[in-house]
Amino acid sequence: MPSNLELSLYVFMLATFVGLEVIHKVSPLLHTPLMSLTNAISAISVVGAILITGAQGATTLSKVLGFIAITSAVTNIVSGFLITDRMLKMFKRREEKK
């Protein structure tokens, strides 16, 4: 059995290639919303922050740092997804306008 590290490295390598392929196809028209979307997605680090804050017997330091981390990550998730959608709503073709 491969170790966890090996598996993670495989996952990292594959995800990077998928990312490069997929992002390459995004139209320059949407580069700004793309950036806010990927930003919201990478705020998945909130999962790590929850585990740190919510660990049994977490020290006060852990709780405070985790608390700030969750707050920043959730801010990114909420504002990131909402503003991406707000931007995308504005992109219209001529026909759809009326």
Added chain:
Amino acid sequence: MAHVVHYIYIISAALFILSLKWMNSPVTARRGVFAGEAGMLLAITGTLVSQHVFNWEWVFAAFLIGTAVGIPIAYIMPMTAVPQRTALSHACGALAAALVGTAEYYRETPHGFTMVALVVETLLGFLTFTGSLMAMGKLQEVLPQRPLTYRNQNLVNMLLFAIAAGLGLRLILVPTDTWIFPIFAGLALLFGVLLIIPIGGADMPTVIALLNSYAGLSACAMGFALDNKLLVIAGALDGSSGLILSIIMCKAMNRSFANVLFGAFGQLQATAAKTEQRHVRSASAEEAAAILEGATSVIIVPGYGLAVAQAQHKIRELFDTLTRRGVDVKFAIHPVAGRMPGHMNVLLAEADIPYDKLMEMDDINSEFAQCDVALIIGANDVTNPAARNDKSSPIYGMPILDVDRARTVMVIKRSMSPGFAGIQNELYYMEKTLMLFGDAKAFVSEIVKELPAGVAA
């Protein structure tokens, strides 16, 4: 129950990839946002339900505050301020990663590879945090936009980074030396500030994209440290997205990463600017309107000046008036126009200009030769023919919009002052160029007033 969450994470990861895939066209993009939201919701709920989470009051308070801050940011922020918001969100994401890394270090004092991942996570996290805040300050114009340089700047920066990296290495080898950690974190924070100080406003698109990549990689490193594959995937996606965008930006300026980061572009040339008086032709709004009225095709070239003047809605009026008169109006968007990738597209879309009229540089350049009027609003260096002709110019080789091939060139500009790079623009002295001096918003609205509203006979 506890391992169900791993399957939920797999679904989340798939949704994130789909989300980015659907971003490839404006038609499916909103579905992409939905997929991203669904993936996020699944992952968070899965974590909360299946893991043994204690200290609920802390977790929930943080969720409430984050939501309360996030909603107004998303809805109140004007579109011209999107670059600042993006910089802020890079700072938040990086801070979250850095703090989780710090907490993890003091909790476990991990060894071996986990410690390597943790050092990378905190180093990137802390430097991206302060770096992004600096970028935000520059974009908000709280800090000076021009590059600040001093002697041996690069040497100082390199040295500082080397010390930080050395301390990181020491932490990896001897993780129990806890006194090193605060110094290491402090140096990373300081390095982030120093890294952005010498970077000027026009290089912001590249820097923002690069910071995006760093923030993603630090989340990715967190995935390695916590052995969570979903974090690895999401971080890698964000990291590769930032990387691609910064490569596109660098190419569009014909510069390397090293040059953007350490070149302090746009302050050396300022002294070389010639003071000799040269003749330019200027015109009034009335004259400009008369020329536009007689045109059959017009290409508008927007730049950062448009965002500063908030002129996008007035330009929409001009677009409507001209289109009603049967004039073919298109927009030529240079990849680095504005302060972040795609900045101009978002502003023009906000003003309800249909996106099929927004053309990329490579698609529109051949059309300038057949166009009657190229109207440049708030763009400068990206239209400078010196990039094509003058080997001694600092921007030589940079791909530009070929506006000088249009029959008439009109430039709305506040004054003759050179652009960000401090380079004289030959375009302004050409025979066919008309300079329209004034504020972009005011001038465009005057042109609109001068144009008869009705349909051309």
